[in-house]
Amino acid sequence: MTRLDVREVTVRFGGVTAVDKATISADGGQVTALIGPNGAGKTTLFNVITGLQKPTGGKVFLDGDDITHTPTHRRARHGIARTFQRLEAFGSLTVEENIRVAADAVRAKNTKPAQVTRGLIQRIGLERYAGARADSVPTGVARLVELARALAIDPELLLLDEPSSGLSEAETESFGELLRDLAAQGRAVLIVEHDMGLIMRVSDVIHVLDRGRLIASGTPAEVQADPLVRKAYLGEEDPDESEEPAETEEPTESEEPADSTLVMPAADDEPESGGWF
Numbered sequence: 001m002t003r004l005d006v007r008e009v010t011v012r013f014g015g016v017t018a019v020d021k022a023t024i025s026a027d028g029g030q031v032t033a034l035i036g037p038n039g040a041g042k043t044t045l046f047n048v049i050t051g052l053q054k055p056t057g058g059k060v061f062l063d064g065d066d067i068t069h070t071p072t073h074r075r076a077r078h079g080i081a082r083t084f085q086r087l088e089a090f091g092s093l094t095v096e097e098n099i100r101v102a103a104d105a106v107r108a109k110n111t112k113p114a115q116v117t118r119g120l121i122q123r124i125g126l127e128r129y130a131g132a133r134a135d136s137v138p139t140g141v142a143r144l145v146e147l148a149r150a151l152a153i154d155p156e157l158l159l160l161d162e163p164s165s166g167l168s169e170a171e172t173e174s175f176g177e178l179l180r181d182l183a184a185q186g187r188a189v190l191i192v193e194h195d196m197g198l199i200m201r202v203s204d205v206i207h208v209l210d211r212g213r214l215i216a217s218g219t220p221a222e223v224q225a226d227p228l229v230r231k232a233y234l235g236e237e238d239p240d241e242s243e244e245p246a247e248t249e250e251p252t253e254s255e256e257p258a259d260s261t262l263v264m265p266a267a268d269d270e271p272e273s274g275g276w277f
């Protein structure tokens, strides 16, 4: 079932078109990824979905309701939760208190905030850090605290901005499993992430933005095979232009990612079908 429906959203900052008529959706029960090189417009589109950024054009629907002009705080009540690229936890509070604050803020009729908090600490594996000040824990743990805070409101749509940065390989692995579990509960999970290994493992659907435009949508296999995606990430030749002699191309350059920040998975993560892009 389609939870989030983003239709033809455009965002302009003066002369810069950060998002250009982008149409994406996220379904309940699925992990949906939004990927693209740096500056592609991913965070800006996230901000439109959560209400932090007014779109220049287009609409956002949640469960069929037009929420384009709904204020951010009311979107939370509609069941949208988000984590940020920059960590937002209260540093002087403990990990447990941080989660409790979120659980208290949205206490549902029949839930006990203390119970919700303890449940999340256990589920996300934060027991060891529950009593530690949030500003004293490693970045990876702080990201999990952010996730726990977002989950405290029991969201139908969970938006995660770069959640795996700072996580070790083992932590990323179990984080991926957690994402699958969250989707299996019926939630729609929308994730912006540079770790392609994680994205390819956990996503049901991937939307690819490049310079504000949606250039591909599909399964991980479809997206990896898409010529426009390969071009955006690797600077590969567009097949429509491939008959042109590549006179100016340096022979070694075509194997290097155009965007050096794209995190390629370690060799042992590679699928049997071959490389990622």
Ligand SMILES: Nc1ncnc2c1ncn2[C@@H]1O[C@H](COP(=O)(O)OP(=O)(O)OP(=O)(O)O)[C@@H](O)[C@H]1O
Binding pocket: 013, 016, 017, 018, 036, 037, 038, 039, 040, 041, 042, 043, 044, 045
């Ligand atoms: N407040 C702003 N004012 C002006 N330009 C902006 C603003 N926010 C974003 N931009 C521009 O919009 C474009 C998209 O930026 P955005 O941060 O959404 O991309 P991104 O895909 O999230 O990038 P990254 O992967 O680096 O986080 C960029 O060219 C950026 O410089």
